Amino acid sequence: MTVEKLFQPLTLARGPAMKNRFMLAPLTNQQSHADGCLSDDEIHWLSMRAAGGFALTMTAAAHVQPVGQGFPGQLGIFGDEHLEGLTKLAALIRDHGSVSSVQLHHAGNRSPADLVGQPVCPSDDAETGARGLTLAEVEQLRDDFIAAAVRAERAGFDGVEVHGAHGYVLAQFLSAEINHRDDLYGGSLENRARLIFEIIDGIRAQCGAEFQIGLRLSPERFGLKLAEIRDVAAEVLRQGKIDYLDMSLWDVAKEPVEEAHQGRSLMSYFTDLPRGDVRLGAAGKIMDAATAMSVLEAGCDFAVIGRAAILRHDFPERIQRDAAYRSPSLPVTAQHLRDEGLGANFVAYMRGWPGFVEVDAA
DSSP states (O other): OOGGGGSOBBSSSOOBBSSSEEOOOOOOOOOOTTSSSSOOHHHHHHHHHHHHHHHHHEEEEEEEEGGGGOSSSBBBEEESHHHHHHHHHHHHHHHTOEEEEEEEEEOOGGGGGGHHOEEESSSOOOTTTBBOHHHHHHHHHHHHHHHHHHHHHHOOOOOEEEETTSHHHHHHOOOOOTTEEESSTSSHHHTHHHHHHHHHHHHHSOTTTTOEEEEEEOSSSOOOOHHHHHHHHHHHHHOOSSSEEEESSSSTTHHHHHHHOOSSSHHHHHHHHHHTTTOOOEOOOBBHHHHHHHHHHOSSEEESHHHHHOTTHHHHHHHHTTTTOOOOOSBBBBBHHHTTTTOOHHHHHHTTTTBBOTTTTT
């Protein structure tokens, strides 16, 4: 197997090109301070990945409103108090030759009440106790996503990724099972997707001409239907206002869970969409060189690396040296993770992943 294609540069419609086809996934690490400001541990963890060869280095999900916090130690981008750390991080990523991006996030009904008080959601949600947003609050949510992107640009980031996946607030709007609104943001798929498109339009209008916008979507779970997410993806690609679409597929080799769509890969429902100048990537269990190559061979432009980047900060460079490279087998020791730049809070978080960290590790 040859891996040369993984190391070909990839131009984007706006802003700097990616030097190779590896994007760092936005990875929860719980290392920020309680007020959402970046810690030295989080800056170290991310700058190590930029130094390790990732062409685009993305932050963990950064909440755009205090009420949108999804987990302890989450990065914030809802206030100017976050600018100092973000500015330092953006400069370090740039110094290592990597494109920089902040993922913009709001957890919606997945916000823990002990962190945010009263969680909010597209509609009242008895299961989680979340309160439905008023129309004015939906408009404020849209404006706060846009303001966060402006803040990221002020900090020196090359772009942002809008988190529309994994059952968080924008995915909750997309889900007919969760979104029971009867206004412009509920009912038809066009209405349920309206918020995402208004956020993209607002960022494009308020940020510079070369500022990059990505969108993350996931086509399954959390009340999402493959056919609907494919339609949303098709329209966002048709409009061409984003620079890349990041599809989180859980496993890049899997078939859809919906029987009506089985018989072909989940990824193929997106690689066959016309995409003009928008680049397409996929995430999901890419743990070795062969799988990374398979993503490109299946029609994607880049591969999005999550757990493999936790295990090795220099995953791209290791593949460049060894076309047979595979991630270390699990579990790994806590010391291994510390050596790869994970701080104490991140190591503790990874202990919650079954089989990831040796139980008897120090």
